[in-house]
Amino acid sequence: xxxxxxxxxNKHKYSEASEIAKNxxxxxxxxxxxxxxxxxxxxxxxxxxxxxKLIQIKPELKKKHIFVEDAGLFIECLNGFxxxxxxxxxxxxxxxxxxxxxxxxENRAAYFKSVIAFFANGKIKLFVGKTNxxxxxxxxxxxxxxxxxxxxxxxxxxxxAEMSLTTKNLYSHRQKSLREMFTSxxxxxxNKIFGE
Amino acid sequence: xxxxxxxxxNKHKYSEASEIAKNxxxxxxxxxxxxxxxxxxxxxxxxxxxxxKLIQIKPELKKKHIFVEDAGLFIECLNGFxxxxxxxxxxxxxxxxxxxxxxxxENRAAYFKSVIAFFANGKIKLFVGKTNxxxxxxxxxxxxxxxxxxxxxxxxxxxxAEMSLTTKNLYSHRQKSLREMFTSxxxxxxNKIFGE
Numbered sequence: 001x002x003x004x005x006x007x008x009x010n011k012h013k014y015s016e017a018s019e020i021a022k023n024x025x026x027x028x029x030x031x032x033x034x035x036x037x038x039x040x041x042x043x044x045x046x047x048x049x050x051x052x053k054l055i056q057i058k059p060e061l062k063k064k065h066i067f068v069e070d071a072g073l074f075i076e077c078l079n080g081f082x083x084x085x086x087x088x089x090x091x092x093x094x095x096x097x098x099x100x101x102x103x104x105x106e107n108r109a110a111y112f113k114s115v116i117a118f119f120a121n122g123k124i125k126l127f128v129g130k131t132n133x134x135x136x137x138x139x140x141x142x143x144x145x146x147x148x149x150x151x152x153x154x155x156x157x158x159x160x161a162e163m164s165l166t167t168k169n170l171y172s173h174r175q176k177s178l179r180e181m182f183t184s185x186x187x188x189x190x191n192k193i194f195g196e
Numbered sequence: 197x198x199x200x201x202x203x204x205x206n207k208h209k210y211s212e213a214s215e216i217a218k219n220x221x222x223x224x225x226x227x228x229x230x231x232x233x234x235x236x237x238x239x240x241x242x243x244x245x246x247x248x249k250l251i252q253i254k255p256e257l258k259k260k261h262i263f264v265e266d267a268g269l270f271i272e273c274l275n276g277f278x279x280x281x282x283x284x285x286x287x288x289x290x291x292x293x294x295x296x297x298x299x300x301x302e303n304r305a306a307y308f309k310s311v312i313a314f315f316a317n318g319k320i321k322l323f324v325g326k327t328n329x330x331x332x333x334x335x336x337x338x339x340x341x342x343x344x345x346x347x348x349x350x351x352x353x354x355x356x357a358e359m360s361l362t363t364k365n366l367y368s369h370r371q372k373s374l375r376e377m378f379t380s381x382x383x384x385x386x387n388k389i390f391g392e
Contacts, residue, residue, distance in 0.1 A: 036245070039233040041284070049232070081288035085281045088237070092277035093297060101289060101296050 002185060004118075005066040007031045007054060012145045013069060016174055019165055024182040031066070043070045043084055043115040044126055051117035051124050067118040067181065071174060073147045075135060076109040077102065082147075090146045095139050098150060108134040112151060112173040116181050127184070129176025144168060198381060200314075201262040203227045203250060208341045209265060212370055215361055220378035227262070239266045239280055239311040240322055247313035247320050263314040263377065267370060269343045271331060272305040273298065278343075286342045291335050294346060304330040308347060308369040312377050323380070325372025340364060 006017050006028050014030045021028045035057075038049045047070045054068065055061050072086040078101060082089035089097070102108065109132070116127040132154045139149040141161030148160035153171040160168050169175045202213050202224050210226045217224045231253075234245045243266045250264065251257050268282040274297060278285035285293070298304065305328070312323040328350045335345040337357030344356035349367040356364050365371045 037235040039235050039281070039284075078293070079288040081285065081293075083284075083288070085235070085284060088235070088279075088281060089277065089285075092275040092279070097274070097277075097297055100299070101293055103296070 002026045003029055003065070004181075004185065005029045005031050005061070005064050007033060007035070007061075007066055007068050009034045010145075013071075013174065015165065016169060016172070017069075017178055020169055020175055020178045021182060024186060026182055026185065035068075037070065039084075041080075041084060043072055043113055044128070046070045046084060047115040047117035048124065048126065051119050055119055061119070062122070065118070065120040065185070067116050069114060069116045069174065069177065071112065071114040073151065074111050074113060075102070077105050077107045086146065095147060095150045098135065098147065099138065102135055108136075110135050110151065112147075114173040114177040116177045118181055118184075125184070127177045127180040129173040129178070129180065131171055131173040131176065198222045199225055199261070200377075200381065201225045201227050201257070201260050203229060203231065203257075203262055203264050205230045206341075209267075209370065211361065212365060212368070213265075213374055216365055216371055216374045217378060220382060222378055222381065231264075233266065235280075237276075237280060239268055239309055240324070242266045242280055243311040243313035244320065244322065247315050251315055257315070258318070261314070261316040261381070263312050265310060265312045265370065265373065267308065267310040269347065270307050270309060271298070273301050273303045282342065291343060291346045294331065294343065295334065298331055304332075306331050306347065308343075310369040310373040312373045314377055314380075321380070323373045323376040325369040325374070325376065327367055327369040327372065 004026060006014055008014055009032060014028065018028045035050055035054055037046050040046050047068055050068045072083045074080045074083050111130050111132045114129040118125050118127060134152050136150050136152050136159055140159045141149050143163065144161045151160050156171065160172065200222060202210055204210055205228060210224065214224045231246055231250055233242050236242050243264055246264045268279045270276045270279050307326050307328045310325040314321050314323060330348050332346050332348050332355055336355045337345050339359065340357045347356050352367065356368065
């Protein structure tokens with residue numbers, strides 16, 4: 001069974017990844033360390049910089065297959081806010097803050113995006129997942145974390161926080177980036193992950 | 197006349213610093229380059245990391261007296277939001293967003309904070325300035341930048357955006373951190389800046 005190391009401080013993210021990995025007969029190991037992220041408007045830039053920094057400061061990681069993930073909620077009428085700073089903004093103004101900002105707003109389009117920076121054999125590759133949806137007018141559900149209670153994936157009657165982890169993993173942005181990675185990792189057995 | 201190099205992408209900040217420097221018979225040179233900042237809840241951590249990074253990637257700066265500055269607006273009822281991400285949050289939800297979030301809120305206490313990381317002769321020193329005030333119920337004034345139109349320094353009838361640059365420089369957080377730095381720089385002539 002192939003092992004990949006998920007470097008994250010977020011237990012929820014690890015649980016989601018671990019659940020999905022089973023379908024690929026892979027094992028996700030949790031490396032619970034905090035690391036500095038850069039400020040940037042694009043998650044791609046943040047994830048890439050984090051991955052580079054980690055293998056620079058912890059050279060022992062270079063021998064393993066590792067990945068970091070950064071995600072954010074991007075709301076159209078708020079010019080992408082809370083975007084790359086979703087975690088900080090959730091901690092300060094929460095779901096209530098987002099709902100206040102969108103009171104009387106008709107355009108409720110939003111998407112969750114997840115970017116993985118995966119490192120193996122001296123190279124880094126990015127995997128991106130995106131889930132379109134809308135911001136609901138109130139909080140619903142108690143599962144998941146962060147902005148899950150106000151996000152309805154397109155055509156779904158339930159918010160992410162009303163779904164079981166298994167159901168959320170059918171729709172979520174992180175599921176998409178993770179599946180891309182696991183699929184490539186299977187191909188990697190044949191040295192195909194970096195298009196070689 | 198002593199020269200200090202202000203590394204910033206923000207012309208407004210440079211103008212404020214240049215105005216204040218005159219009182220100390222110093223000259224501020226503008227180095228208009230963008231640099232990566234880290235994500236952190238404390239401005240001190242961000243400014244320090246930026247300064248370290250800059251002298252690392254641009255070794256020619258080591259021969260000069262340089263500084264970077266990071267500032268933010270911290271609103272009590274919003275748990276410090278927008279804080280270290282004030283620039284991004286201003287660009288996305290603007291002053292209107294802050295006013296929306298504080299509609300019907302009685303506690304309007306807030307402060308602007310400025311942290312300078314100054315580098316000279318191989319050492320870094322931080323200078324901090326803080327200005328207490330309140331968030332007004334609407335935008336007033338067109339001067340300054342960012343959240344200036346909604347911030348009333350304590351006991352003042354005017355927002356920062358209603359003040360001339362000279363008047364704002366009597367009250368502002370940045371004025372305080374800059375004055376601390378310029379005062380130390382004068383002492384530095386006598387090798388006192390790092391408490392030696």
